[in-house]
Amino acid sequence: MEFLEFKNLLFEKALQVGFSECEIYFSDGESISISVYNGEVEKYNLAKSFGLSFRGKFNGKIGYSFTEILDEAAIDMLINNAKNSADLIENDDEAFIYEGDEKYSKVRTYSEDLQNIDPSKMIELALSTEEEAKKYSDKVVNINGCKISYSSSNYGIYNTKGLELTNKDNILTSYVVPVVEDESGKNDGVGYVVASSLDEVNPKAIAKQGVEEALSKLGGKSIPSGSYKTIIYNEAMVQLLETFASTFSADATQKGLSLLKGKEGEIIASPIVTIIDDPLMNDGLASAPFDDEGVATFTKALVSEGKLVTLLHNLKTANKQGVKTTGNGFKSSYASSVGVSESNLYLQEGKMTFDQLMSEIGEGVIITDLAGLHSGANVVSGDFSLAAKGFYVENGKKTFPVEQITVAGNYFDLLKNIVAIGNDLKFPMSNIGSPSVIVEGLSIAGK
The missing domain is CATH 3.30.2290.10 (PmbA/TldD superfamily)
Structure with missing residues (x-):
């Protein structure tokens, strides 16, 4: 069955059985991955995928279902499964099928x-x-x-309110x-x-x-435990931002899983810290002109000069808090429900070169790699204790690689204790980016 025929018949039947509003989200993609080893192709994977999810409001509740097949049997299955899932919802949270925005920005996501x-x-x-x-x-x-x-991938949203x-x-x-x-x-x-x-x-x-x-890591050694002036290299800072990105989710705060609940308008970071969520970044790994609820996306500062400006919202969390959605209602896949997540999130860069950062600390430690982020970081409290590698700095220059150390601190304190920011903003194969920063107050355990 052709896609548009399937969509029209699905909406028609769903409305007939009592759904008041309906929406479909589809994703049609392909991928090629090639691994080589010792001069030969080790793995060659070519995959194509298609999936469609259906959301419908039934008795005031939103039910979900999904399929990978477009035929009449799938239409009946989608409707029945969505109706059943709506009947199982016990909370009173209001859910929405969005009518759309007047204008959607252009962003380069396809080459x-x-x-x-x-x-x-x-x-x-x-x-x-x-x-x-x-x-x-x-x-x-x-x-x-x-x-x-x-x-x-080619993806999109259609609903009974005219959104296409x-x-x-x-x-x-x-x-x-x-x-x-x-x-x-x-x-x-x-x-x-x-x-x-x-x-x-x-x-x-x-x-x-x-x-x-x-090569730069060869000959690494531990250093005595103590308090050191510390540079967190851009890629290591990205690791921390990735780990604690969910603290900016309004869904997390409303579930008691983030200490940022109710702190909009308060100072939560150093005055030199600005953190941006930018879905309109050309060629960004998470760029999109609209979120997975059909809301027009826009660039916004989560933290501006140390002050928490906004959390990230989808339609449901925004309604619960009495604010406007930030256009961050995203799915992890076509088959999942809409959650809240960042797009291209980054710490805004400063003006100092990396050499100037090293000169600034004079003697201290550069942290380049962090390990154990899943087990050694508490996303709710912000506490972390992580195995780390890096370099020792003397007289403003790298001297020898450092390993077998542990770095401990608190993410929320770390944001407040950033005293200098580099101009080396980097997105290392990630939708999260950061420059290198100088941070005070970290505890380093070594030999």
């Missing part, structure tokens, strides 16, 4: 240069990246992973993980790129990034 991508060229690039990594240094003893991936929205996106990523070894031991590094064309995938540059990072 024509990636259209009809040639898998053979992807294979060539992956093999070349592995080869370049191996020959970059005689200390490279293995490649822990070398992969290139492409994905694209569609968008498409695509992305190409490539990475290599070389392992190096010397008399001091082994270490690995990661070289990667997020690209909007095959021409942006430079095997030599990716290999150099990965091998240089691995």
Whole structure:
């Protein structure tokens, strides 16, 4: 059955059996991923997927169902399952089918240069990246992973209030993980790129990034426990922001899972800290002109000069709080219900170069890698205790790599204790970005 025919018949039947409002969300995608090892293709995956979810308001409650097949049997199944799920809802939270906005911003989420991508060229690039990594240094003893991936999707929302929205996106990523070894031991590094064309995938540059990072870690040693002036490198800061991103969700605050409940308008961070959620960033990994409820997205400051301006809302959380949605009602997949999540969230960069940050601390520690984030970080309290790696700084310069240390602190205190921000904003294969920052008050446990 054709999509539009399916949609029209589904809406018609649903309204006939008592649904007052209806909506469908669909996603049609494809992906190619190629892994290579020792000069050969190790894995080649080509996948296509289609899914459609149905939401309908029945007796004032929103029921959900989903399918991957478009036929008359699926229509009856969607209606019955949505009706049954609506009947099971016991809370009185109001749910919404959105009528739409007057205007939707344009944002670049799709690259024509990636259209009809040639898998053979992807294979060539992956093999070349592995080869370049191996020959970059005689200390490279293995490649822990070398992969290139492409994905694209066409998705949209239709409802009985006249809303008709569609968008498409695509992305190409490539990475290599070389392992190096010397008399001091082994270490690995990661070289990667997020690209909007095959021409942006430079095997030599990716290999150099990965091998240089691995080499820089060789000879690492622990340092005595104590209080050190600390730079959190941009990629490590991204790890922290990712881990605690849900604290800005209004759904989390309303469920008692975030300490930011009721703190809009209060100072929660250093006055030099501004945190942005930007769904309109061109080529961002989470960019979209509308959220999964059909609300027009827009760029907003969550934290402005240290003050909490807003939490992230979908239609339901905004209604409960008596505010306007921020357009952050997103699904994790077509089959899931609408939740609240960030788009492209980042800590706004400052003006200091990384060298200036090192000069600023004089002597101290750079934290470049954090481990144990799932078990060592409490998202509700903000407390964390994490294994870390990095570098020691003396006289404003890197001296030796540091490992076997633990960094402990509190995320909410950390935001307040940022005293300098770099100009090296980075989104490391993530929709979360950050520059490097100088932070006071962290506890470092070593030897």
